[in-house]
Amino acid sequence: MFTGLIQETGRVLAPPPRLHIRCRLAGALKRGDSVAVDGVCLTVTDLAAGTFRADVMPETLRRSTLGRLRTGSEANLERAIAAGDALDGHLVTGHVDGTGIIRSVAPEGNALVYTVSCAGKITALLAEKGSVAVDGISLTVVSVSTGIFSVSVIPHTRMATTLKNKQSGDPVNIECDPVARYVHRNTTAPPETIKRTSTFLRTLQENGFTGDSQ
Structure with missing residues (x-):
């Protein structure tokens, strides 16, 4: 699991x-x-001085933007959280729901508003003021409608991540709040699936991952 707080941007060798x-x-x-x-959650397979390697399987390349990385590209990096670590962003699994395209980047006060288009099945899992991970960055949804949503980015987040290099037309990875996935499934799936999902949500609640724990 991750928090969506980028620790560093690395350079692709x-x-x-x-x-x-x-x-x-x-x-x-x-x-x-x-x-x-x-x-995108990957497994470290090799380490050398100041570098690491990870294998990326075809399924991951199909569902994410990692196939567009080239030598010299910059990438957002975050190490998985350990038990007891602060969850300062939101719960991120590293299993992206799909990709989107940045449609516009517009200034608003001291922030920049990024508008992203994507599949309707992704925006169905988003909510205004809810959380979304864009290229692994924990952000708050400003507005959402079918097939399009926007997020507002402060200067620190932009400069500390690859967003500083992004412009209209660029693709991004999108991961919805994982709790939203299960809530959606819980309201649309067959009864037996709903029963299993309810057990999972109860476990999240009991461990403080939702706001309804006692």
Whole structure:
């Protein structure tokens, strides 16, 4: 699991499927660790001085933007959280729901508003003032309608992530709040699936991942 708070942007030394990235974060990793690259959960397979490697399978390349990474590309990085770590962003699994396209980047006061188009099945899981991970970055949804949503980004977040390089027409990875996935499934699935999902949601509630824990 991750929080959506990017710890560093790394530099791609070799693109997928054998992804090789240079970063300071590599010093805190070990083989087998999980690391989110542009919001996609990958497993560290090799480490060298200041670098790590991770294998990217075809399914991941189909469902994310990682296939667009090239030598020299910059990527958002976050190490998986450990038990007891602060959850300062929101719960992010690293399993993206799909990709979207930035349609506009517009200034608003001290912020920039990014408007993103995507599949309707993704926006069905978003809500105004809810959370969404865009390229692994925990952001708050400003507005949403079928097939399009917007987020507002402060200067610190923009400059500390790859958003500083993004412009209209660029693709991004999108992951909805995982709780929203199960709520949606719980209201549309067959009864037996609803029963299993309810058990999962109760576990989240009991462990403080939703606001209704006692």
